[in-house]
């Protein structure tokens with residue numbers, strides 16, 4: 349099934365497009381504020397809750413990780429070329445990506461049973477910019493008994509973040525219809 353693997357650049361381009369939330373062709377701090385806002389708007393969560401604050405902070409940390417890797421200052425822009433040239437490793441993920449993944453999973457699993465129910469998963473992924481048919485496909489891949497285990501979702505987000513990963517969820521998360 350190797351023909352199903354999108355090329356590295358296509359995967360990175362798909363991720364870049366998802367992260368460029370305001371669609372101006374660059375990544376900047378505003379994209380990550382907007383990402384947090386959209387996810388919070390899609391879920392039954394109080395904007396002034398601890399969980400909401402953790403997501404906003406996680407999104408900011410995600411952005412700081414990109415800035416650090418591409419050598420820009422915090423007010424700068426990250427272009428696709430810069431993004432593609434600076435790919436994070438596991439240590440980078442632990443520092444800059446994991447707070448985001450944890451906050452996101454904690455929000456989506458709002459009843460804290462370790463499962464992200466279908467409706468919450470779909471709302472959240474669509475808010476993150478994934479197209480609906482793709483979200484359904486990812487849900488089918490990750491779900492078990494009508495929900496996605498929060499741990500599995502966090503693992504998929506990690507795969508999305510660390511480009512060397514090529515397992516199924518990461519591969520699916522990196523796909524985007526063109």
Ligand SMILES: [Ca+2]
Nearest residue numbers: 368372374375
């Ligand atoms: Ca942008």
Ligand SMILES: [Ca+2]
Nearest residue numbers: 457461463464
């Ligand atoms: Ca739950």
